[in-house]
Amino acid sequence: MTDALIIGGGSGMGLALARTLLAEQMDVTIAGRSADRLAAARAELAPAAGGRVRTVRADIGREEDVAELFDHLGSVEHVVVTAADVTGAYGRSADISASAARSVLDVKLLGAWLVGKYAAGRVTGSLTYTSGINAYRPNGSNTIVAAANGALASLASGLALELAPVRVNVVSPGWVDTPVWDRLGMDKRAAFADLAGRLPARRIGTADDMAQAFLSVLRNGFVNGTVLHVDGGHRLV
Numbered sequence: 001m002t003d004a005l006i007i008g009g010g011s012g013m014g015l016a017l018a019r020t021l022l023a024e025q026m027d028v029t030i031a032g033r034s035a036d037r038l039a040a041a042r043a044e045l046a047p048a049a050g051g052r053v054r055t056v057r058a059d060i061g062r063e064e065d066v067a068e069l070f071d072h073l074g075s076v077e078h079v080v081v082t083a084a085d086v087t088g089a090y091g092r093s094a095d096i097s098a099s100a101a102r103s104v105l106d107v108k109l110l111g112a113w114l115v116g117k118y119a120a121g122r123v124t125g126s127l128t129y130t131s132g133i134n135a136y137r138p139n140g141s142n143t144i145v146a147a148a149n150g151a152l153a154s155l156a157s158g159l160a161l162e163l164a165p166v167r168v169n170v171v172s173p174g175w176v177d178t179p180v181w182d183r184l185g186m187d188k189r190a191a192f193a194d195l196a197g198r199l200p201a202r203r204i205g206t207a208d209d210m211a212q213a214f215l216s217v218l219r220n221g222f223v224n225g226t227v228l229h230v231d232g233g234h235r236l237v
């Protein structure tokens with residue numbers, strides 16, 4: 001039994017959530033694909049958390065990995081999915097390969113569904129997915145990622161009925177300064193400065209902003225079948 005499983009918790013907002021939950025004295029299991037990323041996360045977290053942090057290699061896009069992950073854990077109170085791999089998926093649809101588009105859907109949407117499938121009878125408290133602002137503010141160069149993110153709201157609604165009384169929700173981040181931006185090959189400082197000037201919050205989000213949002217969804221037993229927008233007001237501009 002583990003208190004919380006964070007799939008994608010080896011970096012970014014998932015790692016910030018792991019730090020937050022460990023500070024709340026919870027037992028946390030982090031899952032991801034890269035052994036190096038998991039080892040680095042463990043090296044950072046273990047000195048303060050000791051035996052309360054575990055890591056497991058799993059690719060959420062592979063059904064056998066998701067099944068094994070839940071077999072390995074037995075029962076778990078809260079699951080948060082932050083996993084996404086959007087390699088090759090940004091640009092105009094005419095320039096995106098079908099295999100890059102499929103990879104996004106395999107991880108972000110079907111992977112999320114697989115977690116819901118194997119959560120039945122194993123997850124006791126809540127299941128929270130991570131979508132994103134581009135579902136609500138697509139920009140013409142992120143269509144397939146936006147579609148996957150948008151579909152998570154419907155997935156959560158359906159699973160909230162199927163898995164009741166387990167609560168199923170989505171957190172939708174705006175732009176958040178995490179390692180994913182370093183892999184996009186763009187001038188992130190300039191893009192952040194430009195957006196921060198236009199956002200009502202007047203700043204870009206932090207991984208800790210997101211960790212606090214996930215924590216509030218985990219803790220509030222009446223939040224169910226909904227999308228929590230944590231985007232500094234991005235949908236308003």
Ligand SMILES: NC(=O)c1ccc[n+]([C@@H]2O[C@H](COP(=O)([O-])OP(=O)(O)OC[C@H]3O[C@@H](n4cnc5c(N)ncnc54)[C@H](OP(=O)(O)O)[C@@H]3O)[C@@H](O)[C@H]2O)c1
Pocket residue numbers: 007008009010011012013014031032033034035037038058059060061082083084085107111130131132133134173174175176177178179180181
């Ligand atoms: N940062 C933003 O501005 C922003 C905005 C809107 C939405 N989001 C969403 O927020 C979520 C978290 O992103 P982040 O910014 O924290 O990025 P991140 O640091 O890149 O974290 C994503 C994590 O997912 C893991 N992952 C990727 N594919 C996986 C798979 N198939 N199975 C298991 N784990 C997998 C990665 O580790 P491995 O590669 O080792 O597997 C990585 O640790 C994502 O869903 C992203 O789409 C982010």
